[in-house]
Amino acid sequence: MSADQAASAVVVLPVQAAPADGPVAVRFDNVTLGYDRHPAVHHLDGALAGGSLTAVVGPNGAGKSTLLKSIAGLIKPLGGRIRLGQPRERVAYLPQLSDLDRSFPIGVYDLVAMGLWHRVGVFGRIGRREAGRIEDAIAAVGLTGFERRPIGKLSGGQLQRALFARLLVQDAALIVLDEPFNALDAKTTADLLDLVHRWHREERTVIAALHDLATVEQTFPETLLIAREPVAWGRTASVLTPENLLSARRMIEASDPHARACDRAA
Numbered sequence: 001m002s003a004d005q006a007a008s009a010v011v012v013l014p015v016q017a018a019p020a021d022g023p024v025a026v027r028f029d030n031v032t033l034g035y036d037r038h039p040a041v042h043h044l045d046g047a048l049a050g051g052s053l054t055a056v057v058g059p060n061g062a063g064k065s066t067l068l069k070s071i072a073g074l075i076k077p078l079g080g081r082i083r084l085g086q087p088r089e090r091v092a093y094l095p096q097l098s099d100l101d102r103s104f105p106i107g108v109y110d111l112v113a114m115g116l117w118h119r120v121g122v123f124g125r126i127g128r129r130e131a132g133r134i135e136d137a138i139a140a141v142g143l144t145g146f147e148r149r150p151i152g153k154l155s156g157g158q159l160q161r162a163l164f165a166r167l168l169v170q171d172a173a174l175i176v177l178d179e180p181f182n183a184l185d186a187k188t189t190a191d192l193l194d195l196v197h198r199w200h201r202e203e204r205t206v207i208a209a210l211h212d213l214a215t216v217e218q219t220f221p222e223t224l225l226i227a228r229e230p231v232a233w234g235r236t237a238s239v240l241t242p243e244n245l246l247s248a249r250r251m252i253e254a255s256d257p258h259a260r261a262c263d264r265a266a
């Protein structure tokens with residue numbers, strides 16, 4: 001079958017089932033996500049296994065950010081159910097850099113210290129142990145010496161390093177990253193990818209929206225390809241086929257962003 005034929009006969013492939021006896025980090029039951037009752041993602045069923053490292057890929061407008069926000073609890077499903085395998089406080093979320101207000105008057109040290117809020121409270125005292133963790137995290141991302149620098153005076157790459165340091169001190173079981181390497185140079189990307197590898201070795205669950213398929217193929221064992229609904233989900237090599245990528249593109253081109261919820265059974 002040619003790629004064109006494959007795209008015109010779009011089939012929603014079965015999504016990944018979590019291992020029957022393994023831990024589950026997130027489970028989706030016929031989930032619909034959207035804004036003002038207009039669905040942006042629908043028919044999402046499946047699970048992220050605990051300790052898995054998953055890329056979410058898809059064309060612009062496919063619903064990647066929407067999906068990640070729903071896992072982080074920032075938007076509620078319009079339909080279906082999302083269940084977490086760990087308490088909400090153990091979920092860390094990195095928004096797209098472009099969504100951040102860089103005029104907020106805060107320095108690198110205090111930004112990184114915010115990663116401890118769940119443990120010490122907003123006005124809690126940072127003891128010697130916590131201070132050591134903040135300093136270690138700042139060192140791990142190569143920002144020692146920048147502790148007092150306001151975030152508005154950092155480069156994009158330095159800000160992303162500081163945000164990764166905040167994730168480090170957060171010590172989350174589930175880490176949700178929205179386009180973490182967008183517009184970063186090769187050195188910064190490589191350094192931050194090392195931290196993703198480290199989290200994976202530590203058996204944390206990581207899910208990240210990405211556009212660079214080479215990075216996905218090299219680093220992410222699992223991939224969810226979406227185009228407002230799942231196109232394929234499983235081992236990266238079996239998901240990122242030319243046929244699936246073309247299907248995703250055609251599905252986005254054919255979709256109506258103003259449509260109401262669809263009645264098709266998941």
Ligand SMILES: Nc1ncnc2c1ncn2[C@@H]1O[C@H](COP(=O)(O)OP(=O)(O)OP(=O)(O)O)[C@@H](O)[C@H]1O
Nearest residue numbers: 035036040058059060061062063064065066067257
């Ligand atoms: N706050 C919002 N209010 C209304 N609609 C929104 C909002 N955020 C996203 N959308 C719509 O939801 C759909 C999915 O958007 P989303 O940002 O999740 O896609 P994406 O795959 O992350 O895209 P990109 O690759 O361009 O970042 C789009 O049609 C978008 O216009």
